[in-house]
Structures are given as structure tokens and as C-alpha cells.
Amino acid sequence: MAGSDRNGVIIIGAGQAGAQAVVSLRAEGYDGPIRLIGDESVPPYQRPPLSKKFLAGEIGFDRVELKPAEFYAQAHCELLLGTRVAAIEREKHVVLTGDGREIGYDKLLIATGSRVREINLPGFDLDGVHYLRTVGDVAEIQAHFKPGARMVVVGGGYIGLEVAAVAKKNGIEVTVLETAERVMARVVDPIVSRFYERIHKEAGVVIRTGVTVAGFEGENNKVTRVVSGEGENFLCDFVVVGVGIIPNTELAQSAGLEVENGIVVDACTRTSDPDICAAGDCTNHPNGVYGRRLRLESVQNAIEQGKTAAAAMTGKDKPYSQVPWFWSDQYDLKLQIAGLSSGYTQAVTRGDPEAGRSFAVFYLKDGVLVSVDAVNRAPEFMMARTLIAQHARLDPARIADETINMKDIAKA
Missing domain, CATH: 3.50.50.60 (FAD/NAD(P)-binding domain)
Structure with missing residues (x-):
């Protein structure tokens, strides 16, 4: 043109x-x-x-x-x-x-x-109920950042857990409520979910899964508690809702x-x-x-x-077709995801997610690499993007063997 x-x-x-x-x-x-x-x-x-x-x-x-x-x-x-x-x-x-x-x-x-996906529940319009999508939203949430303040996060996905990590480091008492049976259930394998639940609990965050939110209650038009569908009350000074977009x-x-x-x-x-x-x-x-x-x-x-x-x-065709990738920063941890794990038939772990703070999970579909979740493992993440694009067929034993360099992981 x-x-x-x-x-x-x-x-x-x-x-x-x-x-x-x-x-x-x-x-x-x-x-x-x-x-x-x-x-x-x-x-x-x-x-x-x-x-x-x-x-x-x-x-x-x-x-x-x-x-x-x-x-x-x-x-x-x-x-x-x-x-x-x-x-x-x-x-x-x-x-x-x-x-x-x-x-x-x-x-x-x-x-x-x-x-943001908003939740139309009783009390949703009380002062102190926030979403995070814009710089204006951040300013409103930061106004509550006072040591000892109580925050309830509704939703245990990327946004909810990232906000929880930042708030906890700022001296806030944090409770995360997640409807699913594990955090980040929509985007990661149970291995990675268990790891992040452990990390947050070790930091002092209360993680409650399998909890539905029925509404918000307050005094003088300000939220003071989150009410669950199971009949529990979670006291708070403010709420951050992160249930998707x-x-x-x-x-x-x-x-x-x-x-x-x-x-x-x-x-x-x-x-x-x-x-x-x-x-x-x-x-x-x-x-x-x-x-x-x-x-x-x-x-x-x-x-x-x-x-x-x-x-x-401008009249030029340059078709877009790449391996998707995502990331999340929580505490000193960088989660990098290459590819999409939906439909995988085998998950292979490289490193120890039960005790350490650095590992990767490789997802195979009938032997072909489709996705990798890497926590503080940049080499695995970078190599995975190449291997996924190549539809590489990998040996699970070689993936799990950390004595084998990532550059050699696909070699027979």
C-alpha cells in the first residue's frame, strides 16, 4: 500500500x-x-x-x-x-x-x-474489590499495601499467584482461593501445580483449592470478608480477583x-x-x-x-506460525512455558520439583515433544522451542538424565 x-x-x-x-x-x-x-x-x-x-x-x-x-x-x-x-x-x-x-x-x-473476566456475585461492587489489568488498577491495589493488611486473591492462575507473591513480599497476609483442585490448573501439569503450592505455602501464603466464592460482604460499603459456597468466611481488607480474561x-x-x-x-x-x-x-x-x-x-x-x-x-505475505511461549515470575522463580501441553500422553521430569527450585517437565504426545514447563531452567526452555518446532521424538530416559547436556538431548 x-x-x-x-x-x-x-x-x-x-x-x-x-x-x-x-x-x-x-x-x-x-x-x-x-x-x-x-x-x-x-x-x-x-x-x-x-x-x-x-x-x-x-x-x-x-x-x-x-x-x-x-x-x-x-x-x-x-x-x-x-x-x-x-x-x-x-x-x-x-x-x-x-x-x-x-x-x-x-x-x-x-x-x-x-x-478481565468479572464476577457478578453479591457484593462485587464493594470498595476494596479489585481487578488487575491497567496501570490504574495497580495504583488502586497499591493503596492497600500496608504491612499486616489482609488480602484475599480470588483465582489461583498466573495473575493471582503473581499478585500473591508481590503482596507477601510487601508484608501482606495473603489467602488464595481457587475453585479447581490445584493452582494454575488451566495451564500446567499437576507436577508444576504442586511445586507452586509448596513454594507459596513456604512463603506464608494460605492456598485453598476446591473453594467456590459465593460473594463479598462488608461494612460502610467496604469489603471485609469473602464468603465461600462452602460456608466459610475469609476476613480481608481488600480483594484482588483474577479469574481469566x-x-x-x-x-x-x-x-x-x-x-x-x-x-x-x-x-x-x-x-x-x-x-x-x-x-x-x-x-x-x-x-x-x-x-x-x-x-x-x-x-x-x-x-x-x-x-x-x-x-x-503493505501487500507482503509473511505467514505467522511459531511455537507459542509464555512466562510467569513469582518470587525468585521464572516459569517459562514453550508450546501447548494439551493432549499429552506422558510427562517426564528433569530435576527435582519436590525439594529444589529448578526443574523442567517435558510433555510428550506418543513420543513427540509438544511442550515444556521450565522453572529456572533457561537452557531447557530455549532448546524446547526448537525441538517442538521440529516435532522431535525424544527418549524419556535421556530427558530425565541430567548428565546429558540439553543440546544433546535429541541425539540417539
């Missing part, structure tokens, strides 16, 4: 995918107008640190900003912040904003990401684009409308490594799809 196009590119969503698309559009040689529209009042920033170092107060906003404000000026990208897109009119090639503006586009990228697909759906567990795109991020691409958490895309469609909630996916979308919008 030439720079002489009348309207240029509009990007809806000022997050990781949207910011990456700006960088990549210019890198691809596109010199036309770019408008980046975001509903928050601040420039694009990283979300993963919000539940880690940013929440802990170890870094400021300047360290989570994806690019300084001057970058967008230098890239000739118009930032429309604090702006909500109300509708996309595909026939007219325009977007309508909540404040009544009509803005034309030649190519459009939907990078609307996701939002929901892809923001409503805008695309209202515009008549194909949506099924995310905005349906091809390997080049094109939607059912050839002039509209979509990238990030909100997309359902084909993955060549696993031979099926996926909707991923990860920084890596947002970045790579942002690059792919920029190429597609």
Missing part, C-alpha cells in the same frame, strides 16, 4: 500488538498516515510487569512504556488516546468514535486485546466479521474482510506447528501478529 493513499492505516487498540504494528509498518517502508486509537489515556505499555515489578513498585511507568511518546511523533503516527471506537462501517471504510468522529481508513487493524471481539462481530472464540484470521492475520486485519489476544488463528486453530493470550503472540499484520497491510 503506497503512502499516497488517502486515509492510510487505522489501528484500533493501543496495546502490544497495536504498538508493534506501528513499528513494523514503518520498518516495512509504509509512509502513509497511521492513526493509533486507544481507550486508555496513556501511550501503549506492557501488561505483564503490572502484576510483578510494577505492582511491587520496583519500576515506574517509564519502564513499562513500549515506546516513549516522542517515538510516535517521529514515526508520524497520530495517537488518539482516551478514545473509544463505537463502530466500524466496512462499506464506507470508516470507524466511528464514541465522541462522534468519523475517521476513514484504507487498511484497518483490530488489536482490541482482552478484558475475555477477548474483545464485540466490535468485530458488530461489523459482521467472522468471530468464533476470537476474531477469525488467516496465517497473515487477515479477517473475513481483506482490508481488515486483527492481531493479539482477540484473534483465533491457524498454527502450523500444532495443525489447528488457537487463541493465545501472550506477549509473544501479540508482537508476532503485529509484525505479520503490518506486512499484510
